[in-house]
Amino acid sequence: MLRIAVPNKGSLSEPAVDMLREAGYRQRRDARELVLPDPDNDVEFFYLRPRDVAVYVGAGTVDVGITGRDLLLDSGSPAVEHLPLAFGRSTFRFATTAGTLTDVAQVARRRVATSYPVLVAQHLRDQGVEPAAVVRLDGAVESAIRLGVADVIADVVETGTTLRAAGLETFGEPILRSEAVLIRHASAEEPPGLDVLTRRLQGVLTAHEYVLMDYDVPLELVEAAVAITPGLESPTVSPLHNREWAAVRAMVRRDQTNRVMDALYDVGARAILVTSIHACRL
Ligand SMILES: Nc1ncnc2c1ncn2[C@@H]1O[C@H](COP(=O)(O)OP(=O)(O)OP(=O)(O)O)[C@@H](O)[C@H]1O
Ligand SMILES: O=P(O)(O)OC[C@H]1O[C@H](OP(=O)(O)OP(=O)(O)O)[C@H](O)[C@@H]1O
Numbered sequence: 001m002l003r004i005a006v007p008n009k010g011s012l013s014e015p016a017v018d019m020l021r022e023a024g025y026r027q028r029r030d031a032r033e034l035v036l037p038d039p040d041n042d043v044e045f046f047y048l049r050p051r052d053v054a055v056y057v058g059a060g061t062v063d064v065g066i067t068g069r070d071l072l073l074d075s076g077s078p079a080v081e082h083l084p085l086a087f088g089r090s091t092f093r094f095a096t097t098a099g100t101l102t103d104v105a106q107v108a109r110r111r112v113a114t115s116y117p118v119l120v121a122q123h124l125r126d127q128g129v130e131p132a133a134v135v136r137l138d139g140a141v142e143s144a145i146r147l148g149v150a151d152v153i154a155d156v157v158e159t160g161t162t163l164r165a166a167g168l169e170t171f172g173e174p175i176l177r178s179e180a181v182l183i184r185h186a187s188a189e190e191p192p193g194l195d196v197l198t199r200r201l202q203g204v205l206t207a208h209e210y211v212l213m214d215y216d217v218p219l220e221l222v223e224a225a226v227a228i229t230p231g232l233e234s235p236t237v238s239p240l241h242n243r244e245w246a247a248v249r250a251m252v253r254r255d256q257t258n259r260v261m262d263a264l265y266d267v268g269a270r271a272i273l274v275t276s277i278h279a280c281r282l
């Protein structure tokens with residue numbers, strides 16, 4: 001039975017549970033449940049703090065888990081990224097009082113507050129910058145400068161609202177671009193059942209990332225049209241009752257939908273329809 005760790009709290013918890021449900025797995029209904037077997041799918045879910053997921057996977061007591069790339073790197077665990085999951089996206093950045101610093105080199109001899117001390121110390125070492133200290137805080141890191149325990153912070157930035165509200169601004173290049181990731185142990189053999197979980201999650205990712213596009217096009221324009229919608233392997237081209245026209249169906253990236261519809265219309269395609277993909281296995 002594959003043991004899967006899932007974040008029980010925080011920004012990653014709800015989207016992780018939603019994604020697993022969409023992939024056909026049972027999920028807990030009560031937030032107090034810590035373990036949930038799903039015998040139909042031969043897996044068992046463990047609801048753990050997102051920061052602890054890499055510790056359990058690294059120790060080998062659960063097989064795989066969902067956590068943030070930033071949390072994985074900060075954990076020092078021997079777990080590795082297996083599949084990026086395209087939610088929980090954020091950047092991890094230095095920030096300080098607006099209008100004061102511009103470059104990571106200026107972190108030298110300054111105090112840095114963060115909830116990710118391993119990640120920050122490693123990054124500064126790689127950059128050859130020696131801070132006065134790395135101060136570990138549990139959260140609300142934005143207050144550390146005003147309250148005098150640090151000169152600079154390094155924290156998760158999503159919309160930037162929290163930084164602005166604290167009168168801070170980012171400086172230097174992002175330390176990391178993070179998102180939720182499925183992790184597994186680096187050296188252990190691939191656990192039985194991970195291939196099925198991976199294919200199911202990839203199916204959910206593809207269903208979100210692509211739409212199905214159908215359109216009609218005069219026969220002599222089929223080649224020009226399919227050049228715009230090559231699909232993943234090859235588009236389906238079917239005859240219409242009117243023999244001078246064909247129907248085409250292809251997968252198209254969701255974020256390209258309108259651009260592709262404009263281009264198809266310009267070459268002469270008509271009755272262009274877009275449908276969401278409910279589920280898929282490539
Ligand atoms: N807006 C955000 N704020 C915090 N973490 C975010 C955000 N967006 C994505 N994340 C990711 O969530 C993970 C942090 O989860 P964690 O549960 O530790 O903190 P949290 O979401 O801030 O929850 P809380 O502080 O309420 O416990 C990291 O991987 C981080 O990159
Ligand atoms: O760029 P934004 O969209 O404002 O999001 C980023 C903020 O959200 C998180 O804080 P959270 O609310 O989890 O509080 P915490 O710092 O106490 O964890 C994170 O630590 C940042 O402070």
Ligand SMILES: [Mg+2]
Binds near residue numbers: 139
């Ligand atoms: Mg937080």
